[in-house]
Amino acid sequence: MILKAAPHLCPGKLHTAFVFSVPGRHEEKGSQPVAGATGTNLNNALAILHVRRPDLFESSEKYDYRITNAYHKPIWPKQNNGRSEATADEIKGPSNRDRVVRELEDCTLIVWCGKKAQHVERLVANRLARKIHIEVPHLSPRALWSLKVPPGSPSLEGATVYEARIELWVARVLEQCDRPVR
Known part of the structure; x- marks a missing residue:
């Protein structure tokens, strides 16, 4: 199946995917996923992961990867009465689950970023067998700031607080890379 780029989806050329929660205002305006600060954070993380x-x-370029979202319709507070996330019912709808499976079925490694992405993962994991599944926090600025940097971490010495949090996120990805295929 040929996938077309959209605010919620970048088909990419690699068989590694990143799943986020929902496209927002920046994604709708740019007609591509992770267009704002989350995208910048993904670029910074990929620079490290690639090395x-x-x-x-x-690749260290985010749009070389498959990128999708737990829910496909753009949502942001001013447009949706203060809501910035999809509801559980929207995520677990049969057509949404089918879409996620279609968009990820040819990937071999799937990185589920954040609680909404991990919610849809639990709903479709049995249909996405024979893949490496990695669960990490979202890469939004808010989610990154919630990561606790251990005091005196030797590998983080000299890093800014922001760089240290990106490093922690990368470490969580790498810890799970050699898991058995599910």
Whole structure:
């Protein structure tokens, strides 16, 4: 199946995917996923992942990867009465689950970023067998700031607080890369 780019989806050229929660205002305006700060954070994380595990993360460019969302319709507070996330019912709808499976079925490694993405993962995992599934926090600024940087972490010495949090996120990805295929 040929996938077409949309605010919620970048088909990419690699067989590694990143799943986020929902496209927002920046994604709708730019007609591509992770167009705002989350996209910047993904670029910074990929720069590290590509160096440390080039066998799995073959590029440092985010749009070389499959990127999709737990829910496909753009949502942002001013447009949706203060709501910035899809509801559980929207995520678990049969057509949404089918869409997620279609968009990820040819990927071999799937990185589920955040609680909404991990919610849809639990709903479709049995239909996405024989893949490596990695669960990490979202890459939004808010989610990154919630990561606790251990005091005196030698690998983070000299890093800014922001860089340290990106490093922690990358470490969580790398810890799960060699899991058995499900």
